[in-house]
Amino acid sequence: MTSQDTATHVLDEVVALEPLGENLYRGRTHEAYANMVGPFGGTTAATMLAAVLQHPERHGDPLALTLNYAGPVAEGEFEIEARPARTNRSNQHWWIEMRQGDDVVTTATAITGLRRETWSETEAAAPAVPAPEEVPSAGADRGVKWVENYDMRFVEGGWDAVAAGEESPGSTTTMWIRDAPARGLDHLALTAMCDSFFPRAFLRLGRPVPAGTVTLTIHFLATADEIAAQGTDFLLGSVHSHRFHGNYHDEAARLWGRGGTLLATGTQLMYFKS
Amino acid sequence: MTSQDTATHVLDEVVALEPLGENLYRGRTHEAYANMVGPFGGTTAATMLAAVLQHPERHGDPLALTLNYAGPVAEGEFEIEARPARTNRSNQHWWIEMRQGDDVVTTATAITGLRRETWSETEAAAPAVPAPEEVPSAGADRGVKWVENYDMRFVEGGWDAVAAGEESPGSTTTMWIRDAPARGLDHLALTAMCDSFFPRAFLRLGRPVPAGTVTLTIHFLATADEIAAQGTDFLLGSVHSHRFHGNYHDEAARLWGRGGTLLATGTQLMYFKS
Structure with missing residues (x-):
C-alpha cells in the first residue's frame, strides 16, 4: 500500500x-473518466455496484453483475435505484437502474452472497507473458480521457497496430493493467477493469470504428480476501471475441492476479459498424 | 421440417x-421438464424470453438475456412481468420478473434489437468431432425428467464418467443436442439448450453434488434467419469452467449449428457443494 x-x-x-x-442514490459523472460519448462504461458499472455495496440491507460480497447500457449517460447528475428483489440465506438478488430525468440510461442486476470453502481449482491458467516491469506502458493517446487513469502494458494485440x-488476424489482446495512480484493488476497481479493453473490432479491422458495449456480465470468481490481497499490483487481462456478425460482436475477458489467481471473467456484447 | x-x-x-x-403474463410449470427441485432452468429462461417475444411493444430479435435464479420455482402457476425499460431506434432494453405469490423467483434482463450487415467473421470454430449419426444417444437415466426432452450425444466429457x-482432469463436455421429439430451432429452444449441460462440478468430482445455476447470460451471436435455418438438425455444444472456488464455479458454453455457424454463448455462475 x-x-x-x-x-x-x-x-x-x-x-x-x-x-x-430508501433504495435511492444520487451521483454525477466525472470528467476524469470521459469516453467518446459520456463516461467510461467501466466506471458506470462500478458506480451501479457501489449503490449495492453501500445499501444498508446488503448481504454478502458481489458474485455477479450484469450491466445493460441502455442509452448515453449525459454529463451531470444521475439517480440510481438499487433494490433487493430477493434475499436468501446465502445470497441476495438486486435490481439496479440509473436514471437521468425521465430517461433510463443503465439497467443492471447483481447477486451478492456468502461464500464458504469447497474443493477449489483453476483450469484457466494465466498465459505465460513477461513481467509488467519488462513491458513498456502504453501511451494514453487514444482519443479518450479515461485511459489516463490506467497503466496498461500490452503484451499481445496492443493499440500500436490500430x-x-x-488489420490483425486474431482478436486477442493481453495486457497488464493497474490504476494510475495506484489504488488497492476492490470489487469496484476490478469491475471497471473488466471493461477496460478497447473494442475487438478495432483490432481486427486495424482502425477505430463506431462501437460500444450493449451489455457486460462480470462473474467474480475470487473471494473478497483474494481480491484485496492483490493490493496495488498489476492484474493480467486477456480478451478475445468468438464472433463478429450482423453489427454485433462478443468479447470474453479474464483477469488474473500476478500470482495467477483468476479474479473475474467479463463477457460483453458490443455493437459495431464497419 | x-x-x-x-x-x-x-x-x-x-x-x-x-x-x-399491461406487461403481465401468467404461465405454469410443466411436469415434462421437471428438474431435481422445480423446473429445468433452461425452460424457465425460455419462458421469461417468451414474455418479451409476445409483448406487443417488442422491437427486434433477442440479442442478450441474463437470467438470475433467485429462488426455487414451485410447481404450479406463476406470473411474469415484462416491461420495456427503454426503447431506442435500433434496440430495446427489458426488465423481466417471475413471481409466485409474494415471492420473486426469477429476475432477468433482455435486449432485443435490429441487426444489419457488417464485416463478419467467426474466430471460435467448432471442434472437430464425429457426426451425430456416428455417436450414440446418451441414456436419460440421470435422475431428472427434463433430459428426456433432448437427444444428447456426448463426444467428450459425457455422463458415463459421472x-x-x-473424476475427470478437465471440465469440458462437448455434445450434439436436439429437441426430442424434433422441433424447428428458434430463440426459445436455443435459450433452453444453453442451459442443458450438466454441472461441471459433477464431471470434475466424478459424482453428482448439490449444484445449481445462480445466473445465466446468453449472447445471441447469430441472426434470427441463421437460427431458423438450423431447422430440426443437431447443434454442437461445448462447455468448460474457468475456476471452481468458494462454493461457486463458472461455466462458458458455445453452441454451433452443424455447418459451423456459432449461434450463441452461454455463461453461467453456479453454486456447488463438495
Whole structure:
C-alpha cells in the first residue's frame, strides 16, 4: 500500500453516491473518466455496484453483475435505484437502474452472497507473458480521457497496430493493467477493469470504428480476501471475441492476479459498424 | 421440417403464457421438464424470453438475456412481468420478473434489437468431432425428467464418467443436442439448450453434488434467419469452467449449428457443494 491508496483516489470520487432515501442514490459523472460519448462504461458499472455495496440491507460480497447500457449517460447528475428483489440465506438478488430525468440510461442486476470453502481449482491458467516491469506502458493517446487513469502494458494485440492501421488476424489482446495512480484493488476497481479493453473490432479491422458495449456480465470468481490481497499490483487481462456478425460482436475477458489467481471473467456484447 | 414441428410440441406448451394485462403474463410449470427441485432452468429462461417475444411493444430479435435464479420455482402457476425499460431506434432494453405469490423467483434482463450487415467473421470454430449419426444417444437415466426432452450425444466429457464415479482432469463436455421429439430451432429452444449441460462440478468430482445455476447470460451471436435455418438438425455444444472456488464455479458454453455457424454463448455462475 502507498500513500496514494486513500479515499481521495479519483475512482472513489467517481463512485461516490449520496443517499436520497430508501433504495435511492444520487451521483454525477466525472470528467476524469470521459469516453467518446459520456463516461467510461467501466466506471458506470462500478458506480451501479457501489449503490449495492453501500445499501444498508446488503448481504454478502458481489458474485455477479450484469450491466445493460441502455442509452448515453449525459454529463451531470444521475439517480440510481438499487433494490433487493430477493434475499436468501446465502445470497441476495438486486435490481439496479440509473436514471437521468425521465430517461433510463443503465439497467443492471447483481447477486451478492456468502461464500464458504469447497474443493477449489483453476483450469484457466494465466498465459505465460513477461513481467509488467519488462513491458513498456502504453501511451494514453487514444482519443479518450479515461485511459489516463490506467497503466496498461500490452503484451499481445496492443493499440500500436490500430494506430498504424494494421488489420490483425486474431482478436486477442493481453495486457497488464493497474490504476494510475495506484489504488488497492476492490470489487469496484476490478469491475471497471473488466471493461477496460478497447473494442475487438478495432483490432481486427486495424482502425477505430463506431462501437460500444450493449451489455457486460462480470462473474467474480475470487473471494473478497483474494481480491484485496492483490493490493496495488498489476492484474493480467486477456480478451478475445468468438464472433463478429450482423453489427454485433462478443468479447470474453479474464483477469488474473500476478500470482495467477483468476479474479473475474467479463463477457460483453458490443455493437459495431464497419 | 416434420409433422412434429407444430405448435403442439411440449416446449411450446411449457412457454405458453396468457396475457393478464399491461406487461403481465401468467404461465405454469410443466411436469415434462421437471428438474431435481422445480423446473429445468433452461425452460424457465425460455419462458421469461417468451414474455418479451409476445409483448406487443417488442422491437427486434433477442440479442442478450441474463437470467438470475433467485429462488426455487414451485410447481404450479406463476406470473411474469415484462416491461420495456427503454426503447431506442435500433434496440430495446427489458426488465423481466417471475413471481409466485409474494415471492420473486426469477429476475432477468433482455435486449432485443435490429441487426444489419457488417464485416463478419467467426474466430471460435467448432471442434472437430464425429457426426451425430456416428455417436450414440446418451441414456436419460440421470435422475431428472427434463433430459428426456433432448437427444444428447456426448463426444467428450459425457455422463458415463459421472455414473462410473470417475473424476475427470478437465471440465469440458462437448455434445450434439436436439429437441426430442424434433422441433424447428428458434430463440426459445436455443435459450433452453444453453442451459442443458450438466454441472461441471459433477464431471470434475466424478459424482453428482448439490449444484445449481445462480445466473445465466446468453449472447445471441447469430441472426434470427441463421437460427431458423438450423431447422430440426443437431447443434454442437461445448462447455468448460474457468475456476471452481468458494462454493461457486463458472461455466462458458458455445453452441454451433452443424455447418459451423456459432449461434450463441452461454455463461453461467453456479453454486456447488463438495
